[in-house]
Amino acid sequence: MSYDLVVIGTGPGGYVCAIRAAQLGLKTAVVEKRKTHGGTCLNIGCIPSKALLHASDLFEEAGHEFAHLGIQVGKPKLDLAAMMKHKDDTVGANVQGVAFLLKKNKVDAFVGTGSIPAAGKVLVTAEDGSTQTLDAKNIVIATGSDVASPPGVKVDFDEKVIVSSTGAIALEKVPAKMLVIGAGVIGLELGSVWRRLGAEVTVVEYLDRILPGMDSEVAKQFQRMLEKQGIKFLLSSKVTGVEKAKSGGTVTFEPVAGGEATTLSADVVLVATGRRPYTDGLGLEAAGVALDRGRIVIDDHFRSSVPGIYAIGDVVRGPMLAHKAEDEGVACAEIIAGKAGHVNYDVIPGVVYTMPEVAAVGKTEEELKAAGIAYTVGKFPFTANGRARAMRKMDGFAKVLACAQTDRVLGVHIIGAGAGDMIHEAAVLMEFGGSSEDLARTCHAHPTMSEAVKEAAMAVEKRAIHI
């Protein structure tokens, strides 16, 4: 069979690319080795983790929040199997949705592992070993990423005791003790889930801070909040071994600065030290597609080193985020169809779905300092926001960073309940190259938590009202 475009992998990058291509009139097929579409994001990533974050947050609220509001209720009990079913149902609805969308847009879907014997050809190998070859004028590689172990440490994931995020969203019971290796987004989100459900959670991190890459003031404040919730942090600690024990597992680590090693044990060890681009089995070497430290090398138009082969999503450079993959999918499809697709990498919001949430778009203070850009800071705490008080969600603040010369907004950082929704006005603003004054002069509804973002923008010019 012959196609204008064959997309390998139906994660958010791949399926969105295929749908957009089909909309633009390209004859399109997708190849996916998993039984369901949606990739990491819908099956074992964003969606299931957010379903558990939501449910566990409600569980925690039921246990701790109610008394303040005048609601009397007995201690809530957890039916973990039912909570997991809520997660599975959510995943089910989402992946079926993608299958429907592909069908609706007349995208042919092939189940099997895709490989590229030569430019212009995709070989699909089904589970039973049968194969078929697709002719493809264009190929988009969207094979995503897979769990990575900490550098230099061999980890045998059994996904019961020594788990990656995939096992951590499907535990059968709440561990009494959980060790999380890595204080990045995934470790903190899933650590939060199990802490809320009753586990004693300790996070071991190599760096001297949590949330590497995010604004350090935000990270510092956020760490304090998580500590208050009961999560313990062991920073500047280099993990040297992860072992399965008779019951549970152990983690051995030593101070980064040098010194004695410590071994801790726990019922479950979650290894959340990042993800690696996944290109196994694609036969890229034979096809001549160049890699750089495992990532497929692309130019600004998603073209790999081989004409007719493109790559998008977690498998290429840039943040490993579903919406970044989706936008690359759209842009790549548009380029293949002869249009001018484009992704603005300066304005990609990032969200941590803990309680409070953390959200950011644009530059951090550290990045601005490193780049030698003079900037002004406006900050506003949620303690001074009416809606936050009315919902007892006063933790956190909004911070706007603007260019000292032009007032153009360069970065916005928010910690607070619902930060993930609030960040979008900043994204829209920054797409327009807007100034802090533009944000400050936009009428924000009262009472909403977003008023804090506006006040932070006002604070850039030292004219916040409510502080």
Added chain:
Amino acid sequence: MAERNCRLLVIGGGPGGYVAAIRAGRLGLDTILVEAETLGGTCLNIGCIPSKALIHAAEEFEAAKHRAGKNPLGITASAPSIDLAATVAWKDGIVDRLTGGVAGLLRKGKVTVIRGRATFRDGRTVEIATADGVEIVRPENTIIATGSVPVELPFLPFGGKVISSTQALSLAEVPRRLVVVGGGYIGLELGTAYAKLGSDVTVVEAAGKILPQYDAELTRPVAARLAQLGVKVMAETKAKGLSADGECLVVTRADGSEEVLAADRILVTVGRRPRIEGAGIEKLGLTTERGAIRIDERCRTSMHGIFAIGDVTSEPMLAHRAMAQGEMVADIVAGESRVWDKVAIPAVCFTDPELVSVGLAPEEAKAAGHETITGLFPFQANGRAMTTGRDDGFVRVTARASDHLVLGIQAVGPGISELSASFGLALEMGARLEDIAHTIHAHPTRGEALQEAALKALGHALHI
């Protein structure tokens, strides 16, 4: 009789007045604020903030009720009970904090606050009746920010069973049967809260449907949820008065028939009107329009040196409009060149689901003579909505067909009030559909629905 002069006198310490005074104080203007009751006005004391606190508590209570017994999220708890007095005490604590905060900010801004009722003697002289006698202030500029009061129905005066939103925010116990007269946002917000707290709620609305100023597509999810919560909505029904024994509310249906509704409380929320009386405003002969003080694009009234802001200047009676006006007038009095050029004032109904409207609705845009395209994206196809178990509602965007300039954005859905900020910003920046469609929205969030609605309007939505 004490007498003093000042650059700026602000009458009324609601969100309009206190923001104006704080800003003026910080700009170095010698400013006096007069407040007859408590700082913070309607908004902080008996409006936005306490209502949202009560709504939040009711929402949590309903969720807890929902969780008693088996449920999809796997959380089981015993049936909860509510101690409304404790809820009200919690709410009062928030109000005290916030009004105390306003007092602190005024102090920090070096604003002189006088507790008392202000009355104009003439356009340049204001008399203030304080606890220690009368003071006279001769300001160079005055801002009237006296707000609004609930409209009272002559045949259903407040008192006894008949209450306004103010009493509804401080009831000692949950009424067994609550009849709400007026299905606007205030009535529905409070009615929904009490339904969640266990009241048997009936909403009586004269128009053909609830939230009459919004279109049916937008209000349908709210109506559906009300039905699910067991709230009875009687549209095209008018309140007539109390029954002879004073126990029940008599209403007239569309067909002229009468019905008697038993009620423990009757909450009348048929709108608010500008508070012009009681401050000698009528003596000034300011131009008014349907009971509101008429203002120009700088909030100037028909008399030189007298400005008016907030609810006293009519619709939309919203706290954030009052605040934005207050800030602007302070700048103007300080000599800055400012003018009211807001493209969008978002309106939010904190109903369940929440409802947001910014700019024009599709029908309004058509009526204004635009040729339009509209895109609607349902939360049913939004991953984040699914993870929370609530996928009712949608985001809808309307743009000019010729150049895709966004004219309006509406949304209805649980917890979408925070989306109002990005809707407002998009309109304020003059966004086109392409601008929104090409702004990367974080996954998974409800905000993605805006991007998808824009894509839908452009004819290539990805997720429907």
